[in-house]
Amino acid sequence: DTAVSQTPKYLVTQMGNDKSIKCEQNLGHDTMYWYKQDSKKFLKIMFSYNNKELIINETVPNRFSPKSPDKAHLNLHINSLELGDSAVYFCASSHPQGGGALYNEQFFGPGTRLTVL
Amino acid sequence: AQSVTQPDIHITVSEGASLELRCNYSYGATPYLFWYVQSPGQGLQLLLKYFSGDTLVQGIKGFEAEFKRSQSSFNLRKPSVHWSDAAEYFCAVGAYGNKLVFGAGTILRVKS
Numbered sequence: 001d002t003a004v005s006q007t008p009k010y011l012v013t014q015m016g017n018d019k020s021i022k023c024e025q026n027l028g029h030d031t032m033y034w035y036k037q038d039s040k041k042f043l044k045i046m047f048s049y050n051n052k053e054l055i056i057n058e059t060v061p062n063r064f065s066p067k068s069p070d071k072a073h074l075n076l077h078i079n080s081l082e083l084g085d086s087a088v089y090f091c092a093s094s095h096p097q098g099g100g101a102l103y104n105e106q107f108f109g110p111g112t113r114l115t116v117l
Numbered sequence: 118a119q120s121v122t123q124p125d126i127h128i129t130v131s132e133g134a135s136l137e138l139r140c141n142y143s144y145g146a147t148p149y150l151f152w153y154v155q156s157p158g159q160g161l162q163l164l165l166k167y168f169s170g171d172t173l174v175q176g177i178k179g180f181e182a183e184f185k186r187s188q189s190s191f192n193l194r195k196p197s198v199h200w201s202d203a204a205e206y207f208c209a210v211g212a213y214g215n216k217l218v219f220g221a222g223t224i225l226r227v228k229s
C-alpha cells in the first residue's frame with residue numbers, strides 16, 4: 001500500500017487556469033506538508049497542516065490555497081497559474097511536533113510535476 | 118535562521134570508489150539531520166537520519182553519515198559506490214514547526 005500518494009503525477013496546463021493537486025496519506029499521521037521543488041531542484045516548504053489546522057505558511061502567494069478536509073488529506077489548489085509555478089510539488093506527512101518529540105520524520109509522496117505553458 | 122549548505126553541486130566518482138558528500142548546517146538548537154536521495158523523475162527517499170546519540174549513523178543502501186557538532190557538518194559516506202547510486206542527494210535539517218530545510222542538493226555521477 002502506498003503511504004503518501006499524490007494525484008495527478010503530471011499536470012500540464014495553460015497560464016491563467018486554476019488547478020488542484022491531491023494528497024492522501026494512510027500512515028495515521030496528523031501533520032501534512034507541501035513542498036515545492038523548482039527548476040534548479042531547490043526544495044522549499046510551502047505549507048504544513050496539523051489535524052486540519054494551518055501551522056506553516058511560508059510567504060506563498062495567496063493564489064495557492066491548501067485545503068485539508070480531514071487529517072489524511074491535504075490538497076493544493078492554485079488559482080491563475082503563472083509560468084513560474086512550473087515545478088514539482090511534493091506532499092509529505094509526519095506525526096506532529098510535541099508530546100516529547102522535538103522532531104518527527106517526514107514521509108514524502110512521489111511528487112506532481114506541474115508544467116504551465 | 119536555519120540553513121543547509123551542500124558545497125558540491127556535482128560529484129563524479131568511479132564505480133567501486135569511495136564517496137563523501139559534504140553537508141554543513143546552521144541551526145541554533147540541537148539539529149535533527151537527514152539525508153534524502155532522489156533518483157531521476159522519482160520522489161524523495163530517506164537514506165538516514167540523526168536525532169541524538171551515536172554520531173555515526175547507518176542508513177540504507179550501505180550509506181552512513183557522521184555528525185560533527187564542532188564543524189556543523191553531517192557528511193554522507195559510502196565505501197564503495199555502485200552505478201545505481203547515481204542520483205541527487207539532499208541534506209536537510211529539521212526546524213521549528215517540524216519543517217525540513219533542504220540544501221541545494223549534490224548530483225552524483227558514477228562512471229564505469
